[in-house]
Amino acid sequence: MRIQQNIPLAPYTTLKVGGAARLFVEAGGETEILDALRFAREERIPVFVLGGGSNLLVHDSGFDGLVIRIALKGIAQQGHTLTAAAGEEWDALVQLSAERNLQGIECLAGIPGTVGGTPVQNVGAYGQEVAQTITQVRTIDRATLTPLTFTNAECGFAYRRSRFNHEDIDRYIVTAVSFRLLPGGAPSLAYADLQRAFLRSETPSLMEVATKVRKIRATKGMVLIPGDADTQSAGSFFKNPVVPPAVYEAIADGRASVPHWPAPGGVKLSAAWLLEASGFHKGFTLGQAGLSTKHALALTNRGGATAAEILALRDHLQAAVEARFGIRLEQEPVEP
The missing domain is CATH 3.30.43.10 (Uridine Diphospho-n-acetylenolpyruvylglucosamine Reductase, domain 2)
Structure with missing residues (x-):
């Protein structure tokens, strides 16, 4: 060491x-x-x-x-299950699964970060989340200094949540994750962006879907590109809030244009829409911190920003949305 x-x-x-x-x-x-x-x-x-x-x-x-x-490395396949060490790049694992025609994580292409972080946050995008395919999460228990493996059911997965970032936050260190995938399975096209992209084609391949997802994410500044300030971010900074149906009805006030989705315990709203409806346009800046010019949900370092400036922008956005809608946006990034 x-x-x-x-x-x-x-x-x-x-x-x-x-x-x-x-x-x-x-x-x-x-x-x-x-x-x-x-x-x-x-x-x-x-x-x-x-x-x-x-x-x-x-x-x-x-x-x-x-x-x-x-920085643990290594990927192994046993049957239809891929097991990746926590330090492996997530997008590389998605690419490998598509190359091997293993369905289940193709819509999670282009997401930055490593494999070890995916079960912690229950990473999801475009209608998929890792909770749908994870079978085991190998960890080290910081309290007992021993290895411990959790099954999917034991991980306590929910929207952007698991036992690892909730009741057992900071207790376990993920060292490897196993994903059971479907060989030759049809790709998931649950989201409108993907349905529109493949409207005139027959069922696309997993590789085609993964490639398209990366392109869509790039248009929103959600793929890391050196020199592009819009990608100098932590991705989606706020979680999409889940509210009681009555709160959604009050916000919608008869309008069908308010983005929403059914969710356990209520209705999921678009945090990006709430920000824009509160008066914050793409590209809004406060000091050297700002919203991406491509996506209102990404807080970016426009060049030389301090953490204090990012936090000031966060507080400004949260206060405005709470004043306008009575909803307190919850941030996703961790602060050590």
């Missing part, structure tokens, strides 16, 4: 903001993770686990403790 000091964290995040880690370890295996946890316990210092950095907002003060960067 090699411990480094005062390592800037901004380069490890897609927002490119934030200070340094006092101590930093890059872990390429479970043994290194365990060694790092034991060291932190002995030194009585806090620990933050860093994955792909795509859902992360590091404060300007950095992190006064030990950052463990998960």
